[in-house]
Amino acid sequence: MLQRLFISNFALIERLDITFDNGLQVITGETGAGKSIVLGALQLTIGARADGVSLADPDKKCIVEAVFDIEALHIEHFFKEHDLDYEPISMLRREILPSGRSRAFINDSPVSLQLLKQMGDLLVHIHFQHDTLLLKQADFQQSMFDLIAGNTKTWETYQSLWNEYQKAQKRLESLEKDMVDAQNNADYLNFQIEQWEALAWKPGMLSELEEEHNALQHADLIRQSLLHASEGLQGAEPGILSALHQMQQQLSKLAEFGESFSEMAQRLDSCRLELQDLAMEMDQKGQMVQGDPERLEFLANKLSAFYDFQRKHRLESEPEVLERVNQWQDQLNTRDGVKAAYEKCAAECHRLELALHKAAEALSADRTKEKHSFQSQVHHYLEALGLQGARIDVELNKLAKPGPFGLEKPQFLFAANPGLPPGPMSQTASGGELSRLMLAIKALAAGKKQMPTLIFDEIDTGISGKVASSMGKLLAGLGKGMQVLAITHLPQIAASGQKHFKVLKAQGKTQMLALNPMERIDEIAGMLSGEQVTQEAREQAQKLLKSA
Numbered sequence: 001m002l003q004r005l006f007i008s009n010f011a012l013i014e015r016l017d018i019t020f021d022n023g024l025q026v027i028t029g030e031t032g033a034g035k036s037i038v039l040g041a042l043q044l045t046i047g048a049r050a051d052g053v054s055l056a057d058p059d060k061k062c063i064v065e066a067v068f069d070i071e072a073l074h075i076e077h078f079f080k081e082h083d084l085d086y087e088p089i090s091m092l093r094r095e096i097l098p099s100g101r102s103r104a105f106i107n108d109s110p111v112s113l114q115l116l117k118q119m120g121d122l123l124v125h126i127h128f129q130h131d132t133l134l135l136k137q138a139d140f141q142q143s144m145f146d147l148i149a150g151n152t153k154t155w156e157t158y159q160s161l162w163n164e165y166q167k168a169q170k171r172l173e174s175l176e177k178d179m180v181d182a183q184n185n186a187d188y189l190n191f192q193i194e195q196w197e198a199l200a201w202k203p204g205m206l207s208e209l210e211e212e213h214n215a216l217q218h219a220d221l222i223r224q225s226l227l228h229a230s231e232g233l234q235g236a237e238p239g240i241l242s243a244l245h246q247m248q249q250q251l252s253k254l255a256e257f258g259e260s261f262s263e264m265a266q267r268l269d270s271c272r273l274e275l276q277d278l279a280m281e282m283d284q285k286g287q288m289v290q291g292d293p294e295r296l297e298f299l300a301n302k303l304s305a306f307y308d309f310q311r312k313h314r315l316e317s318e319p320e321v322l323e324r325v326n327q328w329q330d331q332l333n334t335r336d337g338v339k340a341a342y343e344k345c346a347a348e349c350h351r352l353e354l355a356l357h358k359a360a361e362a363l364s365a366d367r368t369k370e371k372h373s374f375q376s377q378v379h380h381y382l383e384a385l386g387l388q389g390a391r392i393d394v395e396l397n398k399l400a401k402p403g404p405f406g407l408e409k410p411q412f413l414f415a416a417n418p419g420l421p422p423g424p425m426s427q428t429a430s431g432g433e434l435s436r437l438m439l440a441i442k443a444l445a446a447g448k449k450q451m452p453t454l455i456f457d458e459i460d461t462g463i464s465g466k467v468a469s470s471m472g473k474l475l476a477g478l479g480k481g482m483q484v485l486a487i488t489h490l491p492q493i494a495a496s497g498q499k500h501f502k503v504l505k506a507q508g509k510t511q512m513l514a515l516n517p518m519e520r521i522d523e524i525a526g527m528l529s530g531e532q533v534t535q536e537a538r539e540q541a542q543k544l545l546k547s548a
Contacts, residue, residue: 001483002124002453003089004067007041009056010096012510016041018501019514024479026497027487027512028523033503034510035487039126039457042066044094046120047113050102056509062096068123073452075122084109092116092123126455127442132434135441136425141412142405145394148377148444149370151363158359158406165352172349175342182335189328192313196325199305206306206318213299219291226286233279241279244272360402367396367410381440384474386467387433389418432462439471443478454478455485460493472496472548491527495544521545 007016012034029035044050045066055062071088079086085107093105094116104116111119134140146155215222233240251265306321315321371394382390393413403409413422414429414437422428429437439459446454460471472493478484479498488494500515502523515523521541522533529537 001069002042002066002485003069004065005038005042005045006063006065006067007038008063009060010041010044010062010064011037011054011056012505012508013037013041014056014509016510016512018512020483020485021499022479022483023498024476024484024486024496025499025501026494027485027501027503028489028494028527029503033505034512035503037510038503038512039455039487042124042455043126044096045092045116046124047104047117049113050094050096050100053096055096055098059098061098063093065091065093067091068453070123073122078119078122082111082115084111092119122452124453124455126457127438127459128457132431132438132459132461135412135429135434135438138405138409138411142410144441144445145374145410145412146363146367147448148441149367149374150448151366151370152448154359154363154366155406158356158363161352161356161359162402162404165349165356168345168349168352172342172345175338175345178338179335179342182331182338186332186335189332193325193328193332195309199302199309201306203318203322206303209299209303213296213303216292216296216299223286223290226282230279230283230286233275234283241272241276244268244275248272356402360407363406364396364398364408367394367406367408371396377444378437378440381443381474382436385436385440385470386463387416387436390414390416390433391418391422392437393422430462432467435459435461435463436467436471439474443474446478446482453483453485455487457487458489459486460488460490464490465492468492469544469547476548489527491524491541491544494524494527495541496548 001022002020004020005016005018007013009015016038027035027038040048041064044053044064053062068090069088070090076086078084087107090107091105093108095103095105097103102113104111104113106116106119143155146152235242248265248268251261251268254261255265310316310318310321313321313324315324374394375392378392379390382392391414393415395411395413396408397411398408399406401407412425414425414433415422416428416430416433420428425434425437439456442454456475460468463471468490469492472490473496475484475486475493476496476498486493486497494500500520500523501512502515502519503510503512505511513519521538524541524544525533525537528540
C-alpha cells in the first residue's frame with residue numbers, strides 16, 4: 001500500500017508530505033484546488049512522462065517520492081529479475097531537473113523510466129473518469145469477464161498459445177516469401193553457373209593459359225632467339241664455350257705456382273660446363289618450338305570466353321570470379337535450407353493450431369459454465385448501487401475459427417430497466433450507469449486477485465443521493481481488503497472513508513491536509529450546503545459519518 005507521498009517544487013506545490021493508511025482514503029477539495037496536481041505528482045513516481053512539468057521554482061529541481069509497503073504483494077521476483085535490492089518498504093523517486101532532464105530511482109538505485117513504470121503497474125492502479133469508456137471495449141470486457149469468472153489460467157494458456165501461433169504464422173509467411181524469391185532467383189543462378197561450368201575452368205588456369213597463348217603467338221621469334229643464342233655459345237668461331245675452354249687451359253698451367261690459380265681454373269671450368277648445359281637446353285627447346293594455329297585458336301577462344309564472363313559480371317580478377325561463383329552456389333544451397341525451414345515451420349504451425357483449438361474449446365467450456373455466475377455477481381453489485389432491475393448479459397457468439405479472444409468474443413450487453421432488451425454498452429448505458437458498472441466490475445476483480453493500491457478519480461460522475469451512499473459503502477467494503485483512494489465531490493462517499501484528506505489552495509499554493517474529526521464534519525457539511533456551512537449541514541454530516 002502507499003504509505004507516504006512527498007512532493008517538492010512541483011507546479012503549485014512548494015512542499016507536501018502526506019502519510020496514508022490502509023482501507024478507504026477519501027480526497028476532497030474544490031474544483032481548481034489542485035487534486036489533479038497531487039495525482040499527477042504521484043503518477044510521476046510510477047512512470048508517467050514528465051512532458052511539460054512546471055517547477056514552482058525554476059532554479060530548483062522537483063522531487064517526488066512515494067513509499068510503499070509491498071510485503072503482501074510478493075513481488076520479490078521483480079527485484080531479482082532486474083537486479084534491484086528488495087525492501088519490504090520500498091521507495092520510488094522521480095527528480096525533474098531545471099534543464100528538463102528526468103531521473104528515476106527504485107530504493108535509491110537509478111532505473112530507466114520504463115522499468116519504473118513496470119514497477120508502478122505492480123503497485124498502483126489509477127481509474128480516471130474517462131476509464132469508464134473501457135467498458136465499451138471488447139478486450140477490456142473479455143479480460144474482466146475471464147478474471148471474474150475464474151478463467152484466468154485457461155485464458156492465459158490460450159493467450160500464450162495464440163501469441164506463439166501468431167509468431168509462427170508470421171515466420172511461415174516470411175519463409176514462404178523467401179522461398180518464392182529463392183525459387184525465382186534459382187533459374188538465374190543455375191544459368192550463370194551452367195555458363196561457368198561450360199568453361200571447365202580450374203583455379204590458377206588464367207595465368208597458365210595466358211602464358212601459353214603468348215608463347216604460341218610469338219613462336220617464330222622464340223625459336224630463332226633460342227637457336228641464335230645456342231649457336232653463339234657453341235659455335236666454333238667466335239664460340240664462347242671454345243674461348244672459355246682455352247682460358248681454362250691457360251689457367252691450369254699456373255696450378256704449380258699456387259693453389260689459388262688452380263681454384264680459378266676450376267671455377268672457370270664450372271662456368272663453361274653450366275653454359276654448355278644452357279646452350280644444349282636452348283638448342284633442344286628451339287628445335288621443339290613449333291607454331292600450332294589450332295591450339296592458338298583454342299586458347300584465344302577460351303580466354304575470350306573467360307574475359308567476356310568477367311566483364312559481364314563486372315569483376316576485376318580471376319579470384320573475384322571464383323568468389324562470385326561460390327556465392328551463387330551458396331545461394332542455391334540456401335534455397336534448399338529455406339525450403340527445409342519452411343517445411344519445419346509449417347509443421348510447427350499445424351501443431352500449434354491443433355493445440356490452439358483444444359485450448360479454445362476448454363476456454364469456451366469454462367466461459368459457458370461460469371457465464372451465469374458472473375452475471376449474477378454483477379447484478380448483485382448493481383442492485384447495491386441503486387440499479388434495481390438492471391441486467392448485464394454476456395454474449396458468447398461463436399466464431400468460425402479461433403481468434404484473439406478464443407472461439408468467441410465475449411460482449412457485455414446492458415439493460416438499465418426491466419423489460420428492456422439488453423444492448424451494447426455504447427447504446428444503452430448512461431455516464432452514471434457506466435460509472436456504477438465499472439465500480440462493480442473493479443470490486444469483483446479485486447476479490448479475484450491481489451490488487452495494488454486502487455485510486456478512483458471521481459468514479460462518482462453522474463450519481464447522487466442514495467446511489468452515492470451505496471457507492472460509498474461499496475468503496476468502504478472494497479477498502480477492507482486493500483488500500484483504496486477515492487477523489488470525490490460527493491459527501492456520501494467522503495463520509496465513507498477511514499481517512500479524509502482535503503486539497504486546498506492557500507496564497508496561490510496547493511496544500512493537502514489530513515482532516516481531524518471536527519474538520520471532517522465541516523468539510524462534509526460544506527459539501528452538503530455550499531459555501532455557507534449551517535448547523536443543519538453539520539448535523540447532516542454527522543449522520544452521514546455515523547451511517548457510513
